[in-house]
Amino acid sequence: MRILIVNPNTTASMTEKAAIAARLVAATGTEIIAATSRMGPVSIEGHYDGALAIPGLLTELKERAGTYDAAVIACFDDTGLEAARSFADVPVLGLCESAVATAGFLAQRFTVVTTLERSRVLIDNLVRRYGMGERAKVRASDIPVLELEDEASGAIGKLRAEIERALSEDGAEAIVLGCAGMTDLARELQEIYGVPVVDGVAAAVKQAEALVSLGLSTSKRGSYASPLAKPFSGAMSAFAPMRAAG
């Protein structure tokens, strides 16, 4: 089985980190393909960045259509997840949705630790929509996304301080790392704190494998029905569906 991991921001080092995390947990027989968006922001911090990352994300999914059995969108904001599910005829997984579902099997109460305050409420809204609003709290650790790429930034110290607050103040029984750029830290943090630490990239890869193995894909009835054939104009004209997309 081939799983396509698309990084919806344009920073290739993050893509590489996600690919490494994915391969570490992939089953025998799963091939991880990694793609970096070629248009849009270098990092996704808030709603504006996120919205403008979607055309780049969909371009990667579209150009590679037919070459993958499932896709993972490698941003914890689940950027473009609903559009991607409507477009694709294979399963598409987001990091936040996968990670909180996974944490739900391990703990009754848990905390998501993300980067900036501007992403905190965005992720909190996702968590509520995914049904975990009564079980999960979201915290920001005041780390710009790209500082996670820079070992000298002090980012890890901030992240650890926030995890410690989650454990002492929230009654957190598990921690979810709320940014794709934290994917390499999960195992070490789990050892340090002695509670499950869930990384979204790894979680999403396993959910993708699960759905493919189960012969399940996105329902095309209702919310995620394939795009209707219609004209798209201007710079978006390449996205016009011919017929039902795929």
Added chain:
Amino acid sequence: MRILIVNPNTTASMTEKAAIAARLVAATGTEIIAATSRMGPVSIEGHYDGALAIPGLLTELKERAGTYDAAVIACFDDTGLEAARSFADVPVLGLCESAVATAGFLAQRFTVVTTLERSRVLIDNLVRRYGMGERAKVRASDIPVLELEDEASGAIGKLRAEIERALSEDGAEAIVLGCAGMTDLARELQEIYGVPVVDGVAAAVKQAEALVSLGLSTSKRGSYASPLAKPFSGAMSAFAPMRAAG
């Protein structure tokens, strides 16, 4: 005061209809400016269309920045609303959010009647996020959006049948029209059914006027903080914020 109405799909006849509806309710001294997106789908039906309409929407908002005091996004899916609020330094209103808040002042229970099944759950999720999930039901009437532009399509009959079901089966005390393309029908339907019928375009224009009069604009603390300066690449490079956008 100048209110910019942006139609995020590329069908100019819908923009014109929205502009007429807006001008009918605008206060003395309010100037309505209408813009049609120049890139993206001809109509927005579902998540894929919606996501790809956002760059066109933001382009209109951006190119006209400084010339309007508030903006209205003329699609009932509130396409790109969060990104637009992050971008703009003036208030931005969506039709769904404005219409359900307005209906909430008139009725304890109401029903939104939209077009296609694929939009029903999308709007239902918005309604829940806006806090009206316990008070409002969403129904689809099986009308493709552009049929609303065609008098011979039978669309109005389908819409009326669905309103009648809302009144008899849901205990609806008011009706919200769940598509910008229905904006011209509100007053007539209100007369026929004797309950408040809320049109999102008109409701959003009045909310925009209210916010401007009150000296209020989108908070730049937290969720809607202005985009951070960073590179955007490829076809999206024009969207890179210089500094905090506005």
Added chain:
Amino acid sequence: MRILIVNPNTTASMTEKAAIAARLVAATGTEIIAATSRMGPVSIEGHYDGALAIPGLLTELKERAGTYDAAVIACFDDTGLEAARSFADVPVLGLCESAVATAGFLAQRFTVVTTLERSRVLIDNLVRRYGMGERAKVRASDIPVLELEDEASGAIGKLRAEIERALSEDGAEAIVLGCAGMTDLARELQEIYGVPVVDGVAAAVKQAEALVSLGLSTSKRGSYASPLAKPFSGAMSAFAPMRAAG
């Protein structure tokens, strides 16, 4: 258009303050009429005061029936709002409902700062009923209502301290002032704190104007159906509806 502002407590200085706030934001062509209840408590602090303020409120609405196009109840507890909506055949707005709907267009998370602890849960219950329970927190600042009429009382210091706690502890992106007596403070506090500060009186006036302009009024189907003709006895006999009231 004529908007009647009824102060449901009997303190005329509060009415005057509300009328000034209303006139500051009213549109050209809107006339603000202000009335002070002539029976009931001098201030509304808790459920007992509130319930006994309703006959005075309804008396003002009733005696002036036919002379106003919409009414605003100038108490943040939305005293008698449901009864008034049932009675009147024009739109009636409450401060709390108007203010939180307005704040919802500006911020994802916000805090209402009210006066006494006894009003805090009462308002929190309103906020939840209006659908903002997941987005808004309510705080009391330990200020008796009438201290807001007394510049030497230290009330403003307490209010500011509570706003500062809302910003630092709640992640509030906007502030709602939770008492009609705070109406004159909104603009100054907005400047000081750099986040939207919403005053209920002003917000309600704009919602009233909006509904009148939109040709919308309270649904008379279901919850707010006009009172049925029936005898009322004793001190309440003057309130007996003749036929459907209005």
Added chain:
Amino acid sequence: MRILIVNPNTTASMTEKAAIAARLVAATGTEIIAATSRMGPVSIEGHYDGALAIPGLLTELKERAGTYDAAVIACFDDTGLEAARSFADVPVLGLCESAVATAGFLAQRFTVVTTLERSRVLIDNLVRRYGMGERAKVRASDIPVLELEDEASGAIGKLRAEIERALSEDGAEAIVLGCAGMTDLARELQEIYGVPVVDGVAAAVKQAEALVSLGLSTSKRGSYASPLAKPFSGAMSAFAPMRAAG
């Protein structure tokens, strides 16, 4: 122990019916005192009637203060319950709150059957506030309240039809009778349908006895703090609290 049952409408035959129901279930040693409001509507149908019934209700509670150990408000809308709890220094029970709590011990899912559509949403909002929104449905049976006093009215037939719909369509495991005027019907309906049928008057009497026996009364900290001493003017001046009321 003495329990005061106050009928907040002015129809003495309903008071009598409630008193009979109360005495049927009262413990040895419990004395039931019944009072009928002397001011306000003959029946409570909707928000307007309800608000104007409160002064009459509070008058009965006040004039008899010191002569009862707990009070029951004999209207299913829980008219004035919060004001009465703030006023009294003994426990006060409402029919709706008592009945749905009682039903909750008997069934996971149940249906409240009330009189008019205008009361349905009002009661539904109470049920949600009392925490039973996910477990209970509310139905109206289109019976004006006073028809329950008239055996020839056909009211019982309408009520039974609605109970049958609750059983077949809602999966109701128990029925709550949603009007004080139905109190005499509970046992017979329970026999007919073979499911628990809960009457609010009887339920509230037992909750009142329970609280008195347990030495528990309304908390005077927070929401239900005693009214603060302050002037009340006009027709309401008799309601001014001297000091903390009681």
Added chain:
Amino acid sequence: MRILIVNPNTTASMTEKAAIAARLVAATGTEIIAATSRMGPVSIEGHYDGALAIPGLLTELKERAGTYDAAVIACFDDTGLEAARSFADVPVLGLCESAVATAGFLAQRFTVVTTLERSRVLIDNLVRRYGMGERAKVRASDIPVLELEDEASGAIGKLRAEIERALSEDGAEAIVLGCAGMTDLARELQEIYGVPVVDGVAAAVKQAEALVSLGLSTSKRGSYASPLAKPFSGAMSAFAPMRAAG
């Protein structure tokens, strides 16, 4: 009337304490029968203990069937409540459900103070299921259950410290004691803190009396339908229902 109190753990001193508390509040004519489980854990601390206490609980209910008019399960985790309701043809009450319903008549917001952290979320989930999630907070005071049987343990000091935090930090208007082993402390704590303090044993006894007096018992339609006749094997074979159990 005879009320059976079953202690689902095997510590007879706790049973005795519960029986004393029950007799203190029982009505004239109510006989309290107390039974201690003869199989299972000495105390119930968490899900594992609780699940394994159920056969012992059901054994007591079963062997005494026909000799009691209602039953109370004397553990705040409401251990086996749903199974017991399905089994018995008389009302069965749990401490948590009874206590939070009782507190709901006294206060808008309250806090449950329980023993160990491992029980906190378990009880919080019950509180939410019983509909009090928006009104009640649950706190653990780090007291092993059996320390409550040992006066020298310091348990009361820990409990008092937690109650004080509930009052100062949660805005609690009342306190619920979240362990059957605290039943003897309620009255004293109520005097100390001046807010209602609800004990689950006493509350459940009064609810049991109420249901019996009202002629109400668990619905046998739906959730709590009597067990179907079927073979049970091995160590559980004695539990096989013959026909509908009772």
Added chain:
Amino acid sequence: MRILIVNPNTTASMTEKAAIAARLVAATGTEIIAATSRMGPVSIEGHYDGALAIPGLLTELKERAGTYDAAVIACFDDTGLEAARSFADVPVLGLCESAVATAGFLAQRFTVVTTLERSRVLIDNLVRRYGMGERAKVRASDIPVLELEDEASGAIGKLRAEIERALSEDGAEAIVLGCAGMTDLARELQEIYGVPVVDGVAAAVKQAEALVSLGLSTSKRGSYASPLAKPFSGAMSAFAPMRAAG
């Protein structure tokens, strides 16, 4: 990796069916071990059966401890899931929790179709606790569990009729089969109806594999802390934890 599937009822043919379903989807390298409870009911229909199935379930988990890397409880009621998670030091999965999480990746709205009415509300309560209450509906198809073992029973016809109602009346975008005994029907029903059909056994096996691959196991902090060492008496004495169990 070795995954233990425990059937908590004593019907070996159901265990066999579950094992077959599990092996069909297991990854290369996953060994499925299947165990049938040796004490308790032949089928689990309602709360009484479920509670009495837990000792048998825990016995299988306990006796085999150390021989499996994860466990699946093969009953859709998630019988004993919380106790099992507290006991085990490897991940434990339930069918309902796994299936609804899986369906959540495929559809915004879906319907669970289970067997008897007595299980419907039980499962509905699980679905709400797992956070899917706003997205999923639960239906009963009036099939006794063991009829699923009998091809001549007409069970499949009833199941199909209920699925068809879910599709036409609920707007279901996917179907979850709500009984372990339906595990063999998923693929065929998916082909017939053209929407995803999720089987809990298969879903749980994949979640178990995922957690093991990710190096994640149940948090031992808080809700699922290991049982404390303490005496268990009587028929349950074998379940006494020595130290923290495992």
